[in-house]
Amino acid sequence: MxxxxxxxxxxxxxxxxxxxxxxxxxxxxxxxxxxxxxxxxxxxxxxxxxxxxxxxxxxxxxxxxxxxxxxxxxFVLSKIDWKGNENVLDIGTGLGVYMIGAAKKLTTGKSIGIDIWRAEDLSNNTMENAYKNAELENVRNKVEILNEDACKLSFANNTFDVILSMYCIHNIEDKKSRNELVMKLQEY
Ligand SMILES: C[S@@+](CC[C@H](N)C(=O)[O-])C[C@H]1O[C@@H](n2cnc3c(N)ncnc32)[C@H](O)[C@@H]1O
Missing domain, CATH: 1.10.287 (Helix Hairpins)
Known part of the structure:
Protein backbone atom coordinates (compact mmCIF):
# COMPACT_ATOMS: atom_id res chain seq x y z
CA MET A 1 0.00 0.00 0.00
CA PHE A 75 -17.69 16.53 11.78
CA VAL A 76 -16.95 14.42 14.88
CA LEU A 77 -13.49 15.95 15.39
CA SER A 78 -14.84 19.47 14.89
CA LYS A 79 -16.97 18.97 18.03
CA ILE A 80 -13.84 18.76 20.21
CA ASP A 81 -12.17 21.88 21.57
CA TRP A 82 -8.60 20.81 20.74
CA LYS A 83 -5.69 22.22 22.76
CA GLY A 84 -3.03 20.15 21.00
CA ASN A 85 -1.72 18.34 24.09
CA GLU A 86 -4.44 15.70 24.37
CA ASN A 87 -3.94 12.00 24.81
CA VAL A 88 -6.38 10.39 22.39
CA LEU A 89 -7.60 6.79 22.21
CA ASP A 90 -9.27 5.46 19.05
CA ILE A 91 -10.93 2.10 19.71
CA GLY A 92 -11.12 -0.14 16.62
CA THR A 93 -8.92 2.23 14.67
CA GLY A 94 -8.64 -0.05 11.61
CA LEU A 95 -6.59 1.86 9.05
CA GLY A 96 -6.47 4.83 11.39
CA VAL A 97 -8.89 7.35 9.88
CA TYR A 98 -9.92 8.76 13.29
CA MET A 99 -6.57 8.20 15.03
CA ILE A 100 -4.76 10.07 12.22
CA GLY A 101 -7.43 12.78 11.97
CA ALA A 102 -7.00 13.39 15.70
CA ALA A 103 -3.18 13.31 15.41
CA LYS A 104 -3.39 16.18 12.92
CA LYS A 105 -5.00 18.30 15.66
CA LEU A 106 -2.16 17.62 18.10
CA THR A 107 1.10 19.42 18.82
CA THR A 108 2.53 17.71 21.90
CA GLY A 109 -0.23 15.13 22.41
CA LYS A 110 -0.41 11.51 21.31
CA SER A 111 -3.05 9.62 19.38
CA ILE A 112 -3.26 5.92 20.21
CA GLY A 113 -5.19 3.45 18.05
CA ILE A 114 -6.09 -0.04 19.19
CA ASP A 115 -7.51 -2.89 17.13
CA ILE A 116 -7.62 -6.65 16.68
CA TRP A 117 -7.52 -6.35 12.86
CA ARG A 118 -10.62 -8.28 11.79
CA ALA A 119 -10.35 -8.66 8.01
CA GLU A 120 -14.13 -8.94 7.56
CA ASP A 121 -14.74 -5.53 9.16
CA LEU A 122 -12.49 -3.43 6.92
CA SER A 123 -10.59 -4.03 3.66
CA ASN A 124 -6.75 -4.21 3.90
CA ASN A 125 -7.10 -4.14 7.68
CA THR A 126 -3.62 -4.50 9.17
CA MET A 127 -1.55 -2.61 11.70
CA GLU A 128 1.19 -2.21 9.08
CA ASN A 129 -1.23 -0.46 6.71
CA ALA A 130 -2.44 1.83 9.51
CA TYR A 131 1.16 2.84 10.24
CA LYS A 132 1.69 3.34 6.48
CA ASN A 133 -1.25 5.77 6.42
CA ALA A 134 0.20 7.64 9.43
CA GLU A 135 3.52 7.96 7.61
CA LEU A 136 1.89 9.17 4.38
CA GLU A 137 -0.18 11.68 6.38
CA ASN A 138 3.00 12.93 8.14
CA VAL A 139 1.82 12.14 11.68
CA ARG A 140 3.86 8.99 12.36
CA ASN A 141 5.56 10.66 15.37
CA LYS A 142 2.19 11.48 16.96
CA VAL A 143 0.58 8.04 16.77
CA GLU A 144 0.98 4.68 18.42
CA ILE A 145 -0.93 1.60 17.33
CA LEU A 146 -1.49 -1.35 19.60
CA ASN A 147 -2.84 -4.83 19.09
CA GLU A 148 -5.41 -4.72 21.87
CA ASP A 149 -8.95 -6.04 22.31
CA ALA A 150 -11.48 -3.38 23.30
CA CYS A 151 -12.89 -5.90 25.81
CA LYS A 152 -9.53 -6.26 27.58
CA LEU A 153 -8.21 -2.72 27.80
CA SER A 154 -4.94 -2.42 29.73
CA PHE A 155 -4.71 1.37 30.20
CA ALA A 156 -4.69 2.97 33.64
CA ASN A 157 -7.62 5.14 34.70
CA ASN A 158 -7.52 8.82 33.66
CA THR A 159 -5.11 8.14 30.78
CA PHE A 160 -7.08 9.82 27.99
CA ASP A 161 -8.53 13.25 27.30
CA VAL A 162 -10.43 12.15 24.18
CA ILE A 163 -11.83 8.71 23.34
CA LEU A 164 -13.04 7.99 19.82
CA SER A 165 -14.58 4.90 18.30
CA MET A 166 -16.37 4.52 14.98
CA TYR A 167 -18.22 1.39 13.89
CA CYS A 168 -16.39 -0.87 16.31
CA ILE A 169 -18.32 -1.35 19.55
CA HIS A 170 -21.37 -2.85 17.80
CA ASN A 171 -19.04 -5.66 16.63
CA ILE A 172 -18.73 -6.88 20.23
CA GLU A 173 -21.50 -9.47 20.14
CA ASP A 174 -21.72 -10.18 23.87
CA LYS A 175 -23.97 -7.51 25.42
CA LYS A 176 -22.33 -7.82 28.85
CA SER A 177 -18.84 -7.17 27.41
CA ARG A 178 -20.21 -4.23 25.44
CA ASN A 179 -21.73 -2.67 28.55
CA GLU A 180 -18.59 -3.33 30.61
CA LEU A 181 -16.51 -1.55 27.97
CA VAL A 182 -18.79 1.50 28.01
CA MET A 183 -18.59 1.60 31.84
CA LYS A 184 -14.80 1.24 31.76
CA LEU A 185 -14.49 4.10 29.27
CA GLN A 186 -16.02 6.47 31.85
CA GLU A 187 -12.91 5.85 34.00
CA TYR A 188 -10.50 6.84 31.24
C1 LIG B 1 -15.83 -1.21 10.48
S1 LIG B 1 -14.18 -1.13 11.03
C2 LIG B 1 -14.03 0.62 11.36
C3 LIG B 1 -12.59 1.06 11.42
C4 LIG B 1 -12.39 2.55 11.66
N1 LIG B 1 -12.91 2.96 12.94
C5 LIG B 1 -13.03 3.35 10.54
O1 LIG B 1 -14.01 4.09 10.81
O2 LIG B 1 -12.56 3.23 9.40
C6 LIG B 1 -14.30 -1.82 12.68
C7 LIG B 1 -12.94 -2.02 13.32
O3 LIG B 1 -13.15 -2.48 14.67
C8 LIG B 1 -12.19 -3.51 14.92
N2 LIG B 1 -12.68 -4.33 16.03
C9 LIG B 1 -13.74 -5.17 16.05
N3 LIG B 1 -13.88 -5.73 17.27
C10 LIG B 1 -12.88 -5.22 18.03
C11 LIG B 1 -12.46 -5.43 19.39
N4 LIG B 1 -13.11 -6.26 20.21
N5 LIG B 1 -11.39 -4.74 19.84
C12 LIG B 1 -10.70 -3.89 19.03
N6 LIG B 1 -11.05 -3.65 17.74
C13 LIG B 1 -12.11 -4.32 17.26
C14 LIG B 1 -12.08 -4.24 13.59
O4 LIG B 1 -10.91 -5.04 13.51
C15 LIG B 1 -12.10 -3.08 12.61
O5 LIG B 1 -10.82 -2.57 12.36
Missing part, protein backbone atom coordinates in the same frame (compact mmCIF):
# COMPACT_ATOMS: atom_id res chain seq x y z
CA UNK A 2 1.85 3.11 -1.20
CA UNK A 3 -1.16 5.40 -1.27
CA UNK A 4 -3.30 6.60 1.62
CA UNK A 5 -6.08 4.02 1.94
CA UNK A 6 -8.65 3.92 4.73
CA UNK A 7 -10.49 0.91 3.31
CA UNK A 8 -14.13 -0.04 2.91
CA UNK A 9 -16.16 -1.21 5.90
CA UNK A 10 -17.53 -4.76 5.52
CA UNK A 11 -16.23 -4.78 1.95
CA UNK A 12 -17.41 -8.33 1.13
CA UNK A 13 -20.99 -7.45 2.10
CA UNK A 14 -20.79 -4.21 0.09
CA UNK A 15 -19.44 -6.03 -2.98
CA UNK A 16 -22.02 -8.84 -2.73
CA UNK A 17 -24.90 -6.39 -2.44
CA UNK A 18 -23.78 -4.58 -5.60
CA UNK A 19 -23.17 -7.81 -7.56
CA UNK A 20 -26.46 -9.47 -6.44
CA UNK A 21 -28.38 -6.23 -6.99
CA UNK A 22 -27.08 -5.84 -10.55
CA UNK A 23 -27.72 -9.53 -11.33
CA UNK A 24 -31.25 -9.42 -9.94
CA UNK A 25 -32.13 -6.27 -11.91
CA UNK A 26 -31.03 -8.04 -15.05
CA UNK A 27 -33.07 -11.14 -14.11
CA UNK A 28 -36.12 -9.08 -13.18
CA UNK A 29 -36.06 -7.30 -16.54
CA UNK A 30 -35.55 -10.53 -18.50
CA UNK A 31 -38.47 -12.50 -16.97
CA UNK A 32 -41.35 -10.46 -18.53
CA UNK A 33 -39.43 -10.33 -21.77
CA UNK A 34 -39.36 -14.11 -22.12
CA UNK A 35 -42.54 -15.19 -20.27
CA UNK A 36 -46.02 -13.93 -20.90
CA UNK A 37 -47.45 -14.62 -17.44
CA UNK A 38 -49.08 -12.14 -15.04
CA UNK A 39 -47.76 -14.00 -11.97
CA UNK A 40 -44.21 -13.96 -13.30
CA UNK A 41 -44.61 -10.29 -14.15
CA UNK A 42 -45.41 -9.52 -10.48
CA UNK A 43 -42.55 -11.72 -9.33
CA UNK A 44 -40.21 -9.77 -11.60
CA UNK A 45 -41.41 -6.51 -9.96
CA UNK A 46 -40.54 -7.93 -6.53
CA UNK A 47 -37.13 -9.05 -7.81
CA UNK A 48 -36.46 -5.59 -9.22
CA UNK A 49 -37.53 -3.97 -5.95
CA UNK A 50 -35.17 -6.19 -3.93
CA UNK A 51 -32.39 -5.49 -6.47
CA UNK A 52 -32.86 -1.72 -6.17
CA UNK A 53 -32.70 -1.91 -2.36
CA UNK A 54 -29.49 -3.99 -2.54
CA UNK A 55 -27.95 -1.58 -5.04
CA UNK A 56 -28.84 1.46 -2.92
CA UNK A 57 -27.36 -0.15 0.21
CA UNK A 58 -24.20 -1.36 -1.56
CA UNK A 59 -23.65 1.95 -3.32
CA UNK A 60 -24.21 3.89 -0.07
CA UNK A 61 -21.51 1.80 1.61
CA UNK A 62 -19.18 2.53 -1.32
CA UNK A 63 -19.85 6.28 -1.23
CA UNK A 64 -19.37 6.25 2.56
CA UNK A 65 -15.97 4.56 2.02
CA UNK A 66 -14.70 7.12 -0.46
CA UNK A 67 -16.35 10.29 0.91
CA UNK A 68 -18.76 9.94 3.82
CA UNK A 69 -16.18 8.47 6.18
CA UNK A 70 -14.07 11.63 5.97
CA UNK A 71 -17.02 14.01 6.25
CA UNK A 72 -18.23 12.14 9.32
CA UNK A 73 -14.71 12.09 10.82
CA UNK A 74 -14.27 15.84 10.26
Missing amino acids: NKINYGFDASAIMRNMIIFGATLIFLGLLIPYFFDSTVLKYISYVIILVAVVLLILGTSMYVYGIKGKFKMRD
